[in-house]
Amino acid sequence: MRPDLHHLFRIDKLPHIWCPGCGHGIITRTIGEAIAESDLDLEQTVIVSGIGCSSRASGYMNFDTLHTLHGRALAFATGVKLSNPQLNVFVLTGDGDATAIGGNHFIHAARRNINLNVILFNNNIYGMTGGQYSPLTPTGKMATTSPYGNIENNFDIPALAIASGASYVARGTAFHDKLLVDCIKEGIKNKGFSLIEAMSMCPTSYGRRNKMGTPADMLNDLKTSAVNINVAKKLTPEKLEGKFLIGTLHHKPYREFTEEYDKLIDRLRKEDI
């Protein structure tokens, strides 16, 4: 790790316990980089996570951190942010945590456009519990709970976030780490709900079962399946078949929840006098 990032991590907690080849470590590092390059007051920064391999990331980060209940990170973070809107609040969550058991909080936090920076580690599976399919497991893929291939449809997380009201939505991958850092930085700048889908990889509970090769092969898959949105604009639909977009997918700042709340209080106080 870059020595200039050491102060952002609980070095005494390393090495981490993620499996060799897991994408979550790379993504955690990009969050550190984005914070380091964003001129944030580290003393005023809180990191909230749910439960899952991804949500363990908060334990390695040298901030005020909250490791909450499965699916509830966004609800806790909403409370933290409302109690002190000056805080920079990050939410680290997994595809299962944010869109299965915690799906309700996800759409409502986005709908309020509350100023949270959400990094959703998407490894297309419940990694921690050993590989059951999640709402992000692509149709047809194998999981312990879909031994014949998953018959369910999966979410399009950016589309879900945009439709729900998020004002900044982006996607990066564990391979495109520089781009991911840039997306997280843009998310930090955005005053409102920022959702960064970070495509991760879980060789242990997903890759092996789907014969995706070595972790290096999986990383390579991320590289070849992703198309930068700026490049995609010049490509035909045929060329985009089977690919996913990365980069800033949506950015439309509008009324943010805690600001509106403060305005309301100010107005009522004035009316009182």
Added chain:
Amino acid sequence: MSELKMEKKHFLSGDEAVAYAVKLCKPDVIAAYPITPQTVIVEKISEFVAAKEMDCQYLHVESEHSAMAASMGASLMGSRTFTATSSQGLLYMCEMLHYVSGSRFPIVMVNANRTVAAPWNIYGDHRDSLSQRDSGWIQIYVENAQEALDATIQAYKIAENSCVSLPVMVNLDGFVLTHTYELVDIPNQEMVDEFLPSFTTTNKLDFNNPKSLCFSASPEWQTEFRYQQYEAMEAAKKIINKADEEFGKIFGRYYGGMIEEYRCADADYALVAMGSVAGTTRLVVDKLREEGKKVGLVKLRSYRPFPKEYFQKLGRRVKAVGVIDRDISFGYEGAVYSDVKGALFHPGAQVKTINFIAGLSGRDITKEYLTEMYQKLEAIDKGQNIAEVQFTGLRWT
């Protein structure tokens, strides 16, 4: 695993033993959501379904709340159902637990006992299930993998009895039972079919006989509904014992129904234990008996309904009773202890009691600790002053 021959000993973990039991009970619908240390149960079942060894609908839902809601949906269509959970998952189901018992659906669920957060910990104690004491579920606790298998089969027999019609939760200790391997007898299908006929109920949606389920009841009627639930639990006491006897006749294994006594006939000092610790306690009882101590074990299998009548009699027979609680009801004492004590102090009882809070969040309850517990029972009997609630193995005193 399909090549396993029936009626032979198999080397199985507690979770796998439960999965085999479920297979033998032929549920129509299974709703699953993963959580350690239960996950192996539903994964093993999904393998059975995939291998066409089980003919059922297997749903992988998005949370425990949905798992229980789906189970109830299936049950109210007249289907036999199964789900399993643990710890946080059980807590997340809480609303549904009451809904199912209040609507009287005989759902069977296995709970792999694991403590509850915070602080986070995935290891075993009984704080998850005991916190659901008043949810209206029958709660059975098992000692080993064989009993987990057998109790799961019995659970359907009890739940589906028309005098009971209540959901049953079979509890097995996380990791100590779920993830350790033992030799387990898998009963053969014909014998299970004989013991457990297919599920029939009138408490279901029936297009030929339309009715409304899960309705509201006004204050004029709520008490009567609750009284019926109370009566069903009381009736379950007999049915639990009867199911065990019938099971024993067919399969040759008896567990004593609501409770099992071990070397209690002439005992002065008895320890009450639930779950896997009963196994270790037997060894300690044997050893102390060799030394001439009159000690015994009461293995509490059924926590709800609670065998009040048994403890009322025990209180007149023994000098001191210790209760091992793998939980604590903050602001009072161990939850099992309160119940046992309440029943023991029936008029005429002179018995002394101590509550041992032990084995929280996976901490071992060793033979040394258990020996110490018996020593403390003897000490209070001899008049020594000992605090009523003892935290076993505490780092400071």
